[in-house]
Amino acid sequence: MMVVVDAMGGDFGPRVIVEGSVNASREEKIEVLLVGKEKLIKKELDRIDHSGASVTVINAAEAIDMGEGIFSFRKKRNSSIRVGLKLVKEGKADAFVSTGNTAAVLYLAMKELGVMEGVERPALSLLVPSLKGVTLLIDVGANVNCKPRHLEQFAVMGKIFMENVTGLPNPRIGLMSVGEEESKGNELTKETFERLKSTYLNFIGNVEGKDLYSGKADVIVSDGFTGNVALKVSEGVIESFSRMAKFEIMKNFLSKIGLFLMKRNLKKLYKKVDYSEYGGAQLLGLNGICIIGHGRSTPNAVKNAVKLAKNFVENKVQEKIQNEMAKLSQSQA
Amino acid sequence: MMVVVDAMGGDFGPRVIVEGSVNASREEKIEVLLVGKEKLIKKELDRIDHSGASVTVINAAEAIDMGEGIFSFRKKRNSSIRVGLKLVKEGKADAFVSTGNTAAVLYLAMKELGVMEGVERPALSLLVPSLKGVTLLIDVGANVNCKPRHLEQFAVMGKIFMENVTGLPNPRIGLMSVGEEESKGNELTKETFERLKSTYLNFIGNVEGKDLYSGKADVIVSDGFTGNVALKVSEGVIESFSRMAKFEIMKNFLSKIGLFLMKRNLKKLYKKVDYSEYGGAQLLGLNGICIIGHGRSTPNAVKNAVKLAKNFVENKVQEKIQNEMAKLSQSQA
Numbered sequence: 001m002m003v004v005v006d007a008m009g010g011d012f013g014p015r016v017i018v019e020g021s022v023n024a025s026r027e028e029k030i031e032v033l034l035v036g037k038e039k040l041i042k043k044e045l046d047r048i049d050h051s052g053a054s055v056t057v058i059n060a061a062e063a064i065d066m067g068e069g070i071f072s073f074r075k076k077r078n079s080s081i082r083v084g085l086k087l088v089k090e091g092k093a094d095a096f097v098s099t100g101n102t103a104a105v106l107y108l109a110m111k112e113l114g115v116m117e118g119v120e121r122p123a124l125s126l127l128v129p130s131l132k133g134v135t136l137l138i139d140v141g142a143n144v145n146c147k148p149r150h151l152e153q154f155a156v157m158g159k160i161f162m163e164n165v166t167g168l169p170n171p172r173i174g175l176m177s178v179g180e181e182e183s184k185g186n187e188l189t190k191e192t193f194e195r196l197k198s199t200y201l202n203f204i205g206n207v208e209g210k211d212l213y214s215g216k217a218d219v220i221v222s223d224g225f226t227g228n229v230a231l232k233v234s235e236g237v238i239e240s241f242s243r244m245a246k247f248e249i250m251k252n253f254l255s256k257i258g259l260f261l262m263k264r265n266l267k268k269l270y271k272k273v274d275y276s277e278y279g280g281a282q283l284l285g286l287n288g289i290c291i292i293g294h295g296r297s298t299p300n301a302v303k304n305a306v307k308l309a310k311n312f313v314e315n316k317v318q319e320k321i322q323n324e325m326a327k328l329s330q331s332q333a
Numbered sequence: 334m335m336v337v338v339d340a341m342g343g344d345f346g347p348r349v350i351v352e353g354s355v356n357a358s359r360e361e362k363i364e365v366l367l368v369g370k371e372k373l374i375k376k377e378l379d380r381i382d383h384s385g386a387s388v389t390v391i392n393a394a395e396a397i398d399m400g401e402g403i404f405s406f407r408k409k410r411n412s413s414i415r416v417g418l419k420l421v422k423e424g425k426a427d428a429f430v431s432t433g434n435t436a437a438v439l440y441l442a443m444k445e446l447g448v449m450e451g452v453e454r455p456a457l458s459l460l461v462p463s464l465k466g467v468t469l470l471i472d473v474g475a476n477v478n479c480k481p482r483h484l485e486q487f488a489v490m491g492k493i494f495m496e497n498v499t500g501l502p503n504p505r506i507g508l509m510s511v512g513e514e515e516s517k518g519n520e521l522t523k524e525t526f527e528r529l530k531s532t533y534l535n536f537i538g539n540v541e542g543k544d545l546y547s548g549k550a551d552v553i554v555s556d557g558f559t560g561n562v563a564l565k566v567s568e569g570v571i572e573s574f575s576r577m578a579k580f581e582i583m584k585n586f587l588s589k590i591g592l593f594l595m596k597r598n599l600k601k602l603y604k605k606v607d608y609s610e611y612g613g614a615q616l617l618g619l620n621g622i623c624i625i626g627h628g629r630s631t632p633n634a635v636k637n638a639v640k641l642a643k644n645f646v647e648n649k650v651q652e653k654i655q656n657e658m659a660k661l662s663q664s665q666a
Contacts, residue, residue: 069514103512131573141511144519178474178561179436181402186477186558209565213573225519226562228511232542233563237570240464240546241602248602249595258594265588269574269581 007036009100020302095309099293113288118329122285132215174207174217279308340369342433353635428642432626446621451662455618465548507540507550612641
């Protein structure tokens with residue numbers, strides 16, 4: 001098992017990525033290929049104990065920064081993202097992991113790995129913590145303009161992911177809309193509802209924004225525009241309200257002590273709700289495994305992203321998606 | 334100044350509505366017309382001290398429950414919502430307030446009050462608390478399928494609302510999208526971006542989901558589908574994470590004490606983030622003022638909804654929207 005990790009991505013530079021990759025290699029018996037500026041990576045490797053880990057450094061002369069746009073993705077022919085994806089494409093590695101510029105990874109993965117036969121639109125999916133475990137939201141931003149048949153494909157890919165990666169049989173599929181009744185929704189969701197009703201999927205109907213975290217569905221299907229807004233609203237709520245809470249609490253001595261007493265349990269909560277714990281987003285429907293971690297990933301999140309890649313390989317998720325999508329595209333034709 | 338309040342709406346029945354209305358009338362010197370089942374309302378009035386308040390009860394034989402659908406809205410000719418709206422239509426009252434079935438209020442308000450000249454799609458807008466004050470999100474669910482010119486109209490109506498109701502001059506208008514750059518977004522937002530750029534509005538470009546609470550924009554324009562999902566995701570995050578937090582905190586004695594010590598400050602925070610504090614959503618673009626409060630409104634929220642209605646009337650928001658929309662529709666034609 002060989003996983004390529006983009007050592008140049010992420011808000012915190014190579015340090016956290018190298019550390020997370022070393023831990024993943026040691027704990028999971030995975031060979032990790034660290035792609036990026038060789039000198040920088042080696043310096044980070046020297047800094048930490050990497051005994052028991054199998055880590056190889058592959059040089060890539062360029063790095064794409066977090067803020068760069070499509071012009072850079074194209075121009076930098078030797079970016080760590082592109083070099084890493086090529087290793088997967090050429091069969092020299094089993095999966096690619098990056099916590100770098102999401103738009104760059106999306107663009108280059110589509111280009112380098114190519115789209116799976118039968119798939120019209122690869123989708124980016126993400127596991128989010130819910131009251132009852134985890135829920136997969138698909139798509140979270142790869143496709144901002146969608147047709148009903150694309151959403152149907154997302155539903156099938158999401159189902160296979162949940163069954164094989166989280167081990168949940170026959171996951172409940174919900175459609176993100178503005179009300180539970182079949183009559184609620186926009187043109188896209190109404191037509192998608194009709195389609196999903198007549199599939200073999202365990203379709204439970206429309207769900208609402210509040211159900212993203214309620215655990216009502218195991219997979220929530222959405223166009224990438226709505227999915228992206230939903231995800232970023234969640235991040236914003238948590239961030240803004242934490243800041244407001246801190247501000248209120250710090251005004252008062254007693255409540256400061258209160259916060260101190262709660263700290264250990266709040267940390268546990270934070271771990272539960274921090275979706276980097278779940279290893280990052282998955283690009284489904286490409287000819288190759290591609291995991292995109294959050295830019296703010298910690299070493300632990302990077303480790304979990306590598307583990308997730310291993311899980312994909314071991315459970316033959318790619319082959320299973322390929323089989324189902326071939327069948328689906330025939331029925332959609 | 335006369336405000337009609339639907340006494341039958343809301344999750345908690347007439348009790349909280351009557352109490353909130355009495356307080357609004359007393360504090361703001363407003364005449365309140367309570368519409369609904371006369372006996373029930375009078376019973377609630379007898380229960381509380383309503384000295385100094387000017388409250389008149391208007392009988393309406395029927396009530397539309399929170400879960401009822403469009404068939405009921407049409408059939409119940411004497412529902413409190415319809416009777417109340419008619420009073421505004423006939424000029425017997427200045428504004429209508431309900432914390433009842435949102436779909437019913439939307440449907441009946443469109444039908445009874447009618448759409449303002451020059452407005453293609455009335456929109457439902459809502460003030461949400463942000464790190465820097467409040468932000469208006471428009472539309473939050475009245476229009477699930479939108480065209481760019483509708484979003485342009487929402488932007489103008491939102492601007493007028495913010496200027497005249499919250500007193501904020503030249504509010505910053507943001508467009509809800511999936512990235513800040515002009516190139517990011519779906520077909521609808523890209524075309525809308527083009528339109529908004531060339532208006533006299535203080536258009537600051539695209540904003541993202543996380544900016545709903547960051548205070549980056551004063552008005553965030555969105556189609557009603559995305560706006561509704563964004564709003565309900567926020568509610569879901571807060572509810573689910575509060576439950577998870579409580580669960581974690583209650584596991585441990587020290588953190589329980591911590592929570593106790595923080596209680597007073599958490600209450601203050603709760604008041605700040607509770608959007609019912611801001612009086613409810615406003616239906617903009619109709620021939621009459623219509624405020625829709627949250628079903629879970631407390632007496633205080635009902636009071637604030639009535640105050641908001643007064644604010645609308647005193648600041649001549651309707652006339653100002655009418656003037657601007659007449660101009661806009663000529664330029665859009």
